[in-house]
Amino acid sequence: YLEADSAKAFFHDAQLCMPCTVNQYLSPLGSCQVCPVWGQCDGQSFVSLVPQATWAVDEALEQLRLLSCPPGYILIRSHADPARENCVACPAKSYLLEQAKVRDGAVTGPWVWAGEQSSKLCLPCPTGAVCEGARVSSTEGYWRHPSNFTCPPDACNSAGDCDMRRCTAAAVDAQLVVGLGR
Numbered sequence: 001y002l003e004a005d006s007a008k009a010f011f012h013d014a015q016l017c018m019p020c021t022v023n024q025y026l027s028p029l030g031s032c033q034v035c036p037v038w039g040q041c042d043g044q045s046f047v048s049l050v051p052q053a054t055w056a057v058d059e060a061l062e063q064l065r066l067l068s069c070p071p072g073y074i075l076i077r078s079h080a081d082p083a084r085e086n087c088v089a090c091p092a093k094s095y096l097l098e099q100a101k102v103r104d105g106a107v108t109g110p111w112v113w114a115g116e117q118s119s120k121l122c123l124p125c126p127t128g129a130v131c132e133g134a135r136v137s138s139t140e141g142y143w144r145h146p147s148n149f150t151c152p153p154d155a156c157n158s159a160g161d162c163d164m165r166r167c168t169a170a171a172v173d174a175q176l177v178v179g180l181g182r
Contacts (some may be wrong), residue, residue, distance in 0.1 A: 020043045025043075027062045033064070050070070052070035053066065063083065066086070072132070072134030073090070074087070074090070074118040076111070077107060077112070081114070085114070087100075090133050094122035094125055095131040095134065096121065096133070096134060
């Protein structure tokens with residue numbers, strides 16, 4: 001019985017301890033694995049290229065599996081090849097505020113299977129806003145209510161032109177109270 005040192009993987013067929021290649025990482029279980037597309041590998045370790053993405057070792061596959069992507073990213077899942085799993089950023093002029101997560105094998109939030117169109121899950125940036133992934137900010141003359149990017153209906157005419165003086169968080173809150181009959 002041979003055992004590999006901490007920087008090498010043991011290859012049973014060859015009965016040798018060998019280092020992993022640059023495009024691989026040494027799994028905690030001692031095998032060389034292909035570097036996931038959402039990371040960087042140096043033959044020993046793995047580093048995620050997506051800040052705040054989380055991952056864990058799938059012991060059955062001896063590979064890293066992506067567990068979550070931060071808001072502003074879509075989780076790409078792959079049954080056949082976990083190295084293809086990825087966090088893909090929303091394109092320019094779009095946003096996502098929800099986080100994608102995998103828990104007990106079920107995925108919640110914005111996700112697709114590898115090979116499917118992912119950018120359709122990102123929401124288009126509203127008029128008067130600047131969007132970058134999970135950040136949505138309003139431009140001068142516009143405002144952003146925490147749950148709504150539009151003015152109250154009575155502030156706008158049928159052409160969609162709105163009186164911005166009536167588009168304030170207080171005006172929306174008052175409108176909601178009136179609408180609820182309070």
